[in-house]
Amino acid sequence: MCGIVGLYLKNPALRPHLGRLFTPMMGEMTERGPDSAGFAVYREEGGRNEAKVTVCSMAPGYDWSALAAEAGESLGAEAVAEPASNHAVLRASVDAGSLRDWVEAGHPELSVTSSGTVLEIYKDVGLPADVLDRFGVSQMAGSHMIGHTRMATESAVTTAGAHPFNTGDDLCLVHNGSLSNHHRLRDWLREQQGVRFQTDNDTEVAAGYLTWRISEGASIAEALEAGIRDLDGFYTFAVGTRDGFSVLRDPIACKPAVMAENDDWVAMASEFRALADLPDVEAASVWEPEPGKIYSWSGSA
Amino acid sequence: MTVETIDLDAAGVRALNRRLQGRDGPVAGGHFIVTNAKGRHALAVGLTEAMDVRIRGHVGYYCAGMNREADVTVEGNAGTGVAENLMSGTVRVTGDTSQSAGASGRGGLLVIEGSASARCGITMKGIDIVVGGSIGHMSAFMAQAGRLVVCGDAGAYLGDSIYEAEIFVRGRVESLGADCVEKDMGERAADGLQTLLERAGVAADAREFRRYGSARQLYNFRVDNAAAY
Known part of the structure; x- marks a missing residue:
């Protein structure tokens, strides 16, 4: 239905x-x-034009700030993660495709639910x-x-x-x-x-x-x-x-x-x-x- | 005349239907106003006595289903299957209806002042349906008896596999279904249609409509096939 x-x-x-x-x-x-x-x-959000990728972890207690730190270092850009339940919005001042590719290539334990600059997707x-x-x-x-x-x-x-x-x-x-x-x-x-x-x-x-x-x-x-x-x-x-x-x-x-x-x-x-x-x-x-x-x-x- | 108001936010659907079905006391000849419909399903179903029910706002699925004797008015739009299996009485919708309006109705009158979507009057068995606007595709599919009157246009495959029902359309018919053909209006049909339009409160001239019905060429109509059963 x-x-x-x-x-x-x-x-x-x-x-x-x-x-x-x-x-x-x-x-x-x-x-x-x-x-x-x-x-x-x-x-x-106030003209912020950075990439925004929503990621979901099936494992409880995922270390989202470590993910953000790692993203920032590898992409050479400022990155932050904002957790919400078992999801987090990862932001970085790069283009959305690069951020998504970075997560998918290096973090098979996570699934990417959305990428873009304004969209976030949450589901459970x-x-x-x-x-x-x-x-x-x-x-x-x-x-x-x-x-x-x-x-x-x-x-x-x-x-x-x-x-x-x-x-x-x-x-x-x-x-x-x-x-x-x-x-x-x-x-x-x-x-x-x-x-x-x-x-x-x-x-x-x-x-x-x-x-x-x-x-x-x-x-x-x-x-x-x-x-x-x-x-x-x-x-x-x-x-x-x-x-x-x-x-x-x-x-x-x-x-x-x-x-x-x-x-x-x-x-x-x-x-x-x-x-x-x-x-x-x-x-x-x-x-x-x-x-x-x-x-x-x-x-x- | 006393009017009883039932607020669905407070009473809920079960209490409304209990009351209107006469299970909490006499209802014959009563006047009821139902407020806060909010798209709820199965409102005013299974009524068996003459009474006047006005529902304020849009309703959900199967409103006024299986109605007998009562006059039910929806002041708004209706969802799927309004007046399904209508037996007698009148159901009036001041707005539009979703699909399968008046499905399998055996008697009574359904008036849709706006438009109806797909499958209006599907397998109707004696109900009269008058639509002020247009209807969607596959309407009057396998219609057996009764009349479907459309003041606007009809969608594709109108009257597919129709039996003895009559269809009247004032506007354009996108296409006719299998075994449905245009027929002469004739004076008797026109007079009957004019009476029905007046009963529905629709100001229209019966002579502006075209009449459609069964060509009686499908399998069921051939006497040669009777031996198969």
């Missing part, structure tokens, strides 16, 4: 309260996905309310968040199998549904295009597919458009971008989605009840996205 939610705050005055507004949206989707939860938060197994609490979401500020509550069908209940999946710098994907051609597509992407995968998860294949399309020069909309042709199965996708998000449902509309917008925010969810606590929602414009049509919202547009 799974539940997905997205919230972009147009009104800068609301941005300090992003996490507080987002928490009930995720909680309301617990019945659609009680086994794991994850979320992506986008926060610009457990009830959504517990996962959000672990990462202190209700205190988080930022411009937008994308989240997922998981009821696993295609692969194991693990932290790595939880969404969102990073699909390139400052890009992420969440998915409600299941893909039926993921085995063959994963093999093709891995063998023909050199895309790396960490799990047997079907959504990771969709994420890898979008990453590959974007690396070939496609825009998000173009990559999703191509996905309608190449991805077989049931899906509602929400894609987080640096300044907004996109939504796409499969052409026969197997999986639900609802969108809502007013002057202060734009939001999407699997069901309206996830939006019911947003400020002034009863007066907002609320609609069901049409199947096979890409809806994009970008703050800079």
Whole structure:
């Protein structure tokens, strides 16, 4: 089943309260996905333009400050790590790709959940309310968040199998549904295009597919458009971008989605009840996205 | 006339349905206002007596399912399967509905003032559905009886594998499903449609609609196949 939610705050005055507004949206989707939860938060921090990589350790008590010191030394740049539960955000004044490559090359005990300059991705197994609490979401500020509550069908209940999946710098994907051609597509992407995968998860294949399309020069909309042709199965996708998000449902509309917008925010969810606590929602414009049509919202547009 | 208000934030869905199903005292002829719907599922389901229920705000899945006799109005949008298996009475949605509105309904009237998404009236068995806006794909799939009236446009594969139901569309039909064909309107059908539009409170002229139904060419309609059973 799974539940997905997205919230972009147009009104800068609301941005300090992003996490507080987002928490009930995720909680309301617990019945659609009680086994794991994850979320992506986008926060610009006072023009800081350094690389930001979120990393996750399965071993408790990981020494994050040692990791930061080692990163700083090898990359010749100032690096800091900010722990949150079993994740940490590692920052360094280099480009995001270099920082990600450095972690992946030298620290196979860690998994990288996101890379970019504004994006952070956190995910774990457990009830959504517990996962959000672990990462202190209700205190988080930022411009937008994308989240997922998981009821696993295609692969194991693990932290790595939880969404969102990073699909390139400052890009992420969440998915409600299941893909039926993921085995063959994963093999093709891995063998023909050199895309790396960490799990047997079907959504990771969709994420890898979008990453590959974007690396070939496609825009998000173009990559999703191509996905309608190449991805077989049931899906509602929400894609987080640096300044907004996109939504796409499969052409026969197997999986639900609802969108809502007013002057202060734009939001999407699997069901309206996830939006019911947003400020002034009863007066907002609320609609069901049409199947096979890409809806994009970008703050800079 | 006394009006009983039920606040879902305080009472919850089970208490609401207990009350409206008459399990906490008489309900016939009553007037109820339901507040703080907040997209909750299965509101006002299984009602069996004549009463008036107004639900304030958007509702979730399967609102007013299996309704008999009661008139239920949703002041907002409705999620999947509104008025599913409607038996009699009236369900009115002032906004849009998600997919499978009026699915398998056996009688009564469902009025959707906005638009309905995919599979509206799927396997309908006698219900009348009037949609002020447009409907999505695969609507009236395997429709057996009743009428589906669309003031706007219809999505792809309208009326696929239809039996004896009638479909009326004022706007454009993207495509017809297997065995669904356009038919002459005829005076009797037009008169019946005009009466239905008036009953639904929709200001439209029946003569602006086109009528669709079954060509009766699929397997089930061929007497030669009767021996197979």
